[in-house]
Amino acid sequence: MFAHLPILIIIFPLAIAFIIIFLFKKYSPFLSIIGVTVSFILLIRFAPFIHKGDELLYHLGGWQSPLGISLSIDGLSFFFSFTVLLVGIMVILYSIPEKKYNHNYYFLLLLLLSSMIGVIFTADIFNIYILFELVSIVTCLLVAYYQQRVALRASFNYLLISTVALSLFLLGVGSLYSMAGVLGISSISKQIPMIFAENPKIITVSLVLILTSMGIKSAMVPMHGWLPDAHSLAPSSVSAILSGVVVKLGIYCLIRLLYGLFIAGDYHGYFGSSLQLLMIFGAVNIIFGAMMALAQDDLKRMLAYSTIVQIGVILIGISINNTTGFEGALFHIFNHALLKSGLFFCAGIITLQTGKRKIKDFAGYGEKNPFVALCFTILSLGIIGIPPMNGFVSKFLVCLSAVEEEHPVFAIIIIIGSLMTAAYFFRVIQIFYSEPIQSDKNISTIDCEKSYLFQPRIFELSPIFILTGISIIMGIIPSLGLSIVSPAIKVIFSSLLPVLP
Amino acid sequence: MDNSKILRTIAQKLFPFILMFGFYLTLHGHLSPGGGFQGGVVIGTAIILLALSYGVDETEKRFKENNLSILEKLAILSFIFLGLLGIFYGYPFLRDIMPLGERGCLASAGMMVLLNIVISIKVAAGITGIFYTLVKYRGEL
Amino acid sequence: MTPINISLLVFMIGLYGVIVKNNMIKKVIGLAMLNSSVVLLFVAIGYRDGGMAPIIDNQTANSIGTVLVNPVPQALMLTAIVVSISLTALALALVVKIYAKYKTLDVQRINKE
Numbered sequence: 005m006f007a008h009l010p011i012l013i014i015i016f017p018l019a020i021a022f023i024i025i026f027l028f029k030k031y032s033p034f035l036s037i038i039g040v041t042v043s044f045i046l047l048i049r050f051a052p053f054i055h056k057g058d059e060l061l062y063h064l065g066g067w068q069s070p071l072g073i074s075l076s077i078d079g080l081s082f083f084f085s086f087t088v089l090l091v092g093i094m095v096i097l098y099s100i101p102e103k104k105y106n107h108n109y110y111f112l113l114l115l116l117l118s119s120m121i122g123v124i125f126t127a128d129i130f131n132i133y134i135l136f137e138l139v140s141i142v143t144c145l146l147v148a149y150y151q152q153r154v155a156l157r158a159s160f161n162y163l164l165i166s167t168v169a170l171s172l173f174l175l176g177v178g179s180l181y182s183m184a185g186v187l188g189i190s191s192i193s194k195q196i197p198m199i200f201a202e203n204p205k206i207i208t209v210s211l212v213l214i215l216t217s218m219g220i221k222s223a224m225v226p227m228h229g230w231l232p233d234a235h236s237l238a239p240s241s242v243s244a245i246l247s248g249v250v251v252k253l254g255i256y257c258l259i260r261l262l263y264g265l266f267i268a269g270d271y272h273g274y275f276g277s278s279l280q281l282l283m284i285f286g287a288v289n290i291i292f293g294a295m296m297a298l299a300q301d302d303l304k305r306m307l308a309y310s311t312i313v314q315i316g317v318i319l320i321g322i323s324i325n326n327t328t329g330f331e332g333a334l335f336h337i338f339n340h341a342l343l344k345s346g347l348f349f350c351a352g353i354i355t356l357q358t359g360k361r362k363i364k365d366f367a368g369y370g371e372k373n374p375f376v377a378l379c380f381t382i383l384s385l386g387i388i389g390i391p392p393m394n395g396f397v398s399k400f401l402v403c404l405s406a407v408e409e410e411h412p413v414f415a416i417i418i419i420i421g422s423l424m425t426a427a428y429f430f431r432v433i434q435i436f437y438s439e440p441i442q443s444d445k446n447i448s449t450i451d452c453e454k455s456y457l458f459q460p461r462i463f464e465l466s467p468i469f470i471l472t473g474i475s476i477i478m479g480i481i482p483s484l485g486l487s488i489v490s491p492a493i494k495v496i497f498s499s500l501l502p503v504l505p
Numbered sequence: 506m507d508n509s510k511i512l513r514t515i516a517q518k519l520f521p522f523i524l525m526f527g528f529y530l531t532l533h534g535h536l537s538p539g540g541g542f543q544g545g546v547v548i549g550t551a552i553i554l555l556a557l558s559y560g561v562d563e564t565e566k567r568f569k570e571n572n573l574s575i576l577e578k579l580a581i582l583s584f585i586f587l588g589l590l591g592i593f594y595g596y597p598f599l600r601d602i603m604p605l606g607e608r609g610c611l612a613s614a615g616m617m618v619l620l621n622i623v624i625s626i627k628v629a630a631g632i633t634g635i636f637y638t639l640v641k642y643r644g645e646l
Numbered sequence: 647m648t649p650i651n652i653s654l655l656v657f658m659i660g661l662y663g664v665i666v667k668n669n670m671i672k673k674v675i676g677l678a679m680l681n682s683s684v685v686l687l688f689v690a691i692g693y694r695d696g697g698m699a700p701i702i703d704n705q706t707a708n709s710i711g712t713v714l715v716n717p718v719p720q721a722l723m724l725t726a727i728v729v730s731i732s733l734t735a736l737a738l739a740l741v742v743k744i745y746a747k748y749k750t751l752d753v754q755r756i757n758k759e
Contacts (some may be wrong), residue, residue, distance in 0.1 A: 019585050065591075130722055137729045141736055148570050153747045157721065157756055164664055164673060167733055171680045175687060175724065179650050182691040209650065243658075365724065394741045396586040536699035538720050544729050633733050639742065 010062045010075045011042050013085070014122050021114035024107055031101045032110040039114060040096060044089040045123075047082070047405060056320040063128070066430060069343050070186050072497075076127040079491030083334060084124045084256050087341050089351055091248045092117045094467040101463045109149060115380045116142045116245070129265075130187050135175050136221075143250060147238040160231035165230045169220035174212030179206050189264050189497050196265065207266070211274060214261055215281070220256030224285045224319070225292050228312055234298075235308035240352025243304060244345040247311045252337050255318060258282075260313040263496050282323035287417045289316025294424035301362050303351050306428060307344065310387065313421055314340045320418065321402040324409050327493055332401025334489045339394040339478065343386045346471035350385065351381040353464060363432055368440030375435045379468045384429040386475050389422045395480035398442060523551035527625070534621040537578040545628025552633050561641045570637055580627035587619060589591040608642040653687035670744065670751045674737045681730035685723045692716035 024032045058077040063069065077085075095298035096113065099105050119138040126132055140163070148159035167380070183199045183206050184192045220227040231251070235243050247345055284490050291314030300306040314336065321333025353376050354369060355361055370377040386393035389400075399422065403415040478485040531544030556564040660683060663676025691716055700717035741751070748756050 011592075015585060015589070019582070022578055022585070026575075026582065130725075134729060136727060137733070141732060144736060144740070148743075151743060153759075156740060156744050156747065160670070160744060161738070163733070163737055163740065164677060167677055168661065168664065168680060171657065173685055174684045175650075175653065178653070178684065178687040178691065181688075182649065187722075208651075281599050538699070538717065538724070540721075541726060542722060546731075639739065 006049070007060075007062070009046055010060060010125055011064070011078055013046050014041050014075075014118055014125065016046070017114040017121075021111045021118070024114070025111045029107040031094070032107040033105075036096050036110045036114055036419055037093070037100075040089060040092050040117060043117075044093060045091060047085055048078050048441040050077060050082060054079055055487075057491060057494055058497075063371055070191055073126070073128045073131055074188065075125045076300045079126060079495040080256075080259065080491070081124050083338070083488055083492045084252070085121050087252070087338050088117065088120050088124065088249045091245060091341050091345050094345060094349075095241045095245045098244070098464055098467045099473075101461055102241075104150075109146075112142050112146050112149075113245075116146065117248075120249065120253060127190065128188050129180075129192065129261075130179050132168055133170060133177065136173075136257070137170055137360070139250065139253065140170065143234075143246065146242045147234050147246075149239055149242065149334070152237070154233075155237045158230075158237045162230045162234045165220060165227075169217045170488060172220075173217035176210040176217065179213070180210040182206070189260070193265050193267075202346055207274065211266055211278060215258075215278060217373075217402070218254045218258040219285065220254075222251055222258065223289075223312055223315055225288045225316075228289075228293075231312060232305050232308045235311065236302060237252065240348055240355070243308075243352075244348035244466070247308065247348060248341040248345040251311065251315065252318075253298070255315070255322070255337065259322060259496070276325075279323040279325065282319050283411070283414065286319030286321075286323065287414060289313065289319065290421035294421050294428075297428050300425060301364065302430075303354070303361060303363050303366075303432065304348070306363070306432075307351060309435040310425065310428075311340075311344060313425060314344070314387065316421065317399060317418055319403055320414050321398075324402075324405050324414075326405040326409055327497060328401050328408065329405030330493055330496065331486060331489055332398045332405060333484075334492055335485055336395070336398035336402065338485060338488065339386065339398050339475065342471050342475055342478075343383050343395060344370065346383045346468050346475070347380065347387070347469075349464070349468050350376050350383070353468075354380075363435060367438055369435075370437040371440075374440075375465065376468065377433075379472045380436070381433050382472050384433065384473065386479070388426045388429060392476065392479050394475050394482070397479060397482040397485070458462060508592050516554050516568065520551055520555060522533050523554065523629040524548060527629075531621050532618065541624025542628050544621070545625035546632055546636040548625065549632030552629070553636050556636065556640075560638070565637065565641065570634065573634050573637075577630040577634065580623050580630070582618065584591060584601075584623050584627075588618065588624070591616075605607040649687050649690035649730060653683045653690070656683035656686060668753050670741045670753060672736060673753070677737055678730065681726070681733065685726060685730075688719040688723045688726070692719035751756050 015037060017039045019035075020035055024035055028035055050060070052079070057079070059076055061069075062075040064075065064079075066071045067073075096110070099109070099113075116139065119135045119142065122135040123132055123139065128134065139440075143164045144159045144166075148156050180192060180199075181187060183203060184195045186192060186195070196207070223231045235247050238246060262275070262278065266278075275297075279385050291310050293316060297306050297309035297313065300309060317331045318336050318340070321329045321336060324330075354366060354371070357373060358366060358369065360366070382393070386395040389395045399418060401417050406412065406414040406418070527544045527547035529544075530539040530547060531541060534540030534544070552564065552568055657680060660676045660679030665681060666675050666708055667676065668672055692728055694715055697713040697715040700714045700720070744756065748759075750756065
C-alpha cells in the first residue's frame with residue numbers, strides 16, 4: 005500500500021467530497037476534517053523517505069514514462085503539499101461553526117485541496133494545465149460563494165484573467181511539444197539541448213509565454229490586478245486559503261518549470277536573464293505593494309496588498325542563485341502561508357464581532373476581545389520580520405543571500421519594505437489598543453449590544469492559536485522549519501550544480 | 506420558445522438517431538477520436554433538442570432533475586471505484602484489468618470502454634443539468 | 647505561416663475582445679476564442695503530410711503502409727475542449743447572476759459603483 009500513496013493522497017479528499025454531496029449532507033464538516041487529516045497523515049508517512057533524498061515515481065495505469073502520466077514526490081513537492089494540507093486543515097476547522105456554509109462549500113473546499121495537491125504532485129506538463137484550470141474554476145466559485153454584488157464582479161474578473169494566463173501557458177506548452185514530441189517534464193528536459201540546436205526561437209517563445217502566465221497567476225506587479233478584489237471580497241476562510249496557498253501555486257510551477265526544464269544543457273544564458281527579470285519584478289512588487297497597502301482603509305484589502313509585498317520577497321529569494329536565498333524563499337513561503345491565514349482568520353472574527361470593515365471603526369477592539377487582538381499583533385510582528393518570529397528568519401536569509409551575491413540594493417529594498425509593512429500594521433494595532441470614540445457609544449447602543457453577542461468559540465479560536473504557536477516555535481527554533489525545506493533545496497540544486505559557471 | 510409543428514415532429518423523429526450516434530462515439534472511443542466526453546455531449550444535445558422544441562417543462566417531466574443529479578454523483582463515484590479496483594488487484598491506479606482483445610476490435614483496450622461509458626453518463630447528466638439551471642430557473646437555483 | 651503564428655493571431659483577436667469590449671457577453675465570446683486558439687495550435691502540430699484521420703478499424707489495423715495523423719494532440723485537445731466548455735459555462739452563469747443584481751451588462755457602469 006505504501007507504493008500507492010501518491011494517488012491515494014489525491015483521491016481521498018476527492019472521494020470524500022463526492023460522498024458528501026451524494027449521501028451525507030448533514031455530516032459534511034466532520035467528514036471533510038477526517039478526509040483532510042487522513043491525507044495529511046498519509047503525507048507525513050513519506051517524511052523519512054524524502055529526508056534521505058529519494059524520489060517516488062508513480063506511473064498511472066501502469067504506462068511507463070514517455071507514454072503515460074506519472075506522479076512524482078520529491079523534496080519540493082513534499083514541502084508544498086505539506087503547507088497546503090496544513091493550511092487546509094486550519095481552514096476547515098475555522099469554517100465548522102459558520103451556519104451559512106452548507107455541503108456545497110465543503111465539497112468545493114475539498115475539491116480545491118485535492119486539485120492543488122494534484123498540481124503539486126504531477127510530473128506531466130499538460131496535466132499541470134488541466135489541474136490548474138480546475139483550481140481556478142473552484143476558486144471562482146468559492147470567491148462568489150455568498151453571491152454579494154461586489155464579490156460576483158471580483159469573481160468574474162478573476163475568471164477572465166486566470167483563463168488568459170492559463171491559455172498563454174498552454175500556448176507555451178504547445179510550442180515546446182511541437183519540437184519535443186513528449187510531455188513529461190524530465191523527458192522534455194533531456195531534449196532541450198537538441199531543440200536549442202535546431203531552432204532556438206521556440207525556446208524563447210515558450211519561456212516567455214510560461215513566464216508571463218505564471219507571473220499573472222502569482223501576482224507579479226503589472227499583472228496583479230485581480231488579487232486585491234478577489235482576496236478581500238471573498239469570505240474570510242476562503243481568503244485565508246487563497247492568500248496562503250493558491251497564490252503560491254504559481255510560484256511552485258515557476259520553480260518547477262524554470263529549474264526542471266529550461267536549465268538543462270548549456271542553456272544558462274536565457275536562464276540567467278530570466279532570473280534577473282524575476283529579481284526586478286520582486287523589487288517592484290515590494291515597493292508598489294507596500295505603497296498601496298499604506299493607502300488602504302479596508303482591513304482585508306490591506307492584507308491582500310501585504311500578500312503582494314511578501315511575494316516580492318519570495319521572488320527575490322528565488323532568483324538569487326544561492327542556496328541561502330532559496331532556503332529563505334521557501335521558508336518564507338511556509339511562514340507566509342501560516343501567518344497570512346492566521347491574519348485573515350483574525351480579520352474574519354473582527355469583522356463578525358464589530359460588524360464593520362474599515363480600520364478606523366475597530367477602536368477599542370483590544371478591550372473587547374484581547375485574545376484575538378493579541379494574536380493579530382503577534383502574527384503581524386511575524387510578517388514585519390521582528391526577531392522572535394519566523395518571518396525574521398526567512399527575510400534575514402534572503403537579505404543575507406542578496407548581500408552575498410553582491411546585489412546589496414535588494415537587501416535595502418527588502419528592509420524598506422519591512423519598514424513600510426511595520427507602518428501599516430502598527431497603525432492597525434494602535435487603533436486596536438486605543439480608546440473607543442465616545443460619540444459612537446452614545447448614538448448606536450443597539451448595534452454595540454448586538455455585536456457583543458457574537459462570541460467566537462473554540463473552533464474559530466483554535467486555528468489562530470495553533471498557527472500563532474507554530475509561528476513562534478519556528479522562530480525560536482528555526483532548524484525545525486529549515487529541516488522541511490532542505491530536501492527541496494537538495495532537489496533543485498542537484499539539477500543546477502553541473503550548469504552554473 | 507415558439508413551438509412550431511415542424512420542429513416538434515423533426516425533433517421527435519431525430520431523437521433516437523442522435524442518441525445512437527452518441528453511443529457510437531462513446532463505445533468507439535479507443536478506435537477513433539471521441540470517447541466519453543464527446544458521446545456524453547451528443548446525448549445531452551439530444552435532450553436539449555427535445556427541450557428546445559417541446560418546452561423545458563415538458564422535457565423535465567421525463568428527464569427529472571433529481572434523477573440526473575443522482576446519476577452524476579453515482580457516475581463519478583464509480584469512476585473512482587474502477588480506478589481503485591486496479592489497486593486492489595495490486596497494479597497502479599487505472600490499470601487495465603479487463604482482457605485486451607485484438608487491435609481494431611470493439612472489445613479491446615481493457616478498461617477504457619467502461620470508463621468511457623461512465624464518463625458519458627456523467628457528462629450527459631451534467632450538460633442537461635447546466636441547461637436546466639440556466640434556462641428553467643433563469644440562474645436562480 | 648507556422649502553426650504558432652496563426653494561433654497567436656487568433657489569441658490576440660480573442661484578447662482584444664476580452665480587454666476592449668464593454669459588454670460582458672462579448673468578453674465571454676473572446677474567452678471562448680482564446681481557448682479555441684490553443685486547440686488550433688495543438689491540432690495543427692499533429693498534422694502529417696497525406697495522412698488520414700486516426701480511426702482504426704479492421705482495414706487499417708491489418709495494413710502497414712497507411713499514414714495516419716498524430717492522434718496524441720487530438721486526445722489532449724479533447725480534454726482542453728472540456729475545460730473550455732466548463733469555463734464558458736461558469737462565465738455565463740456569473741454573467742446571469744451579475745445581470746440579476748446590477749440590471750446592466752456594461753462593465754464600465756458596473757465598476758463605477
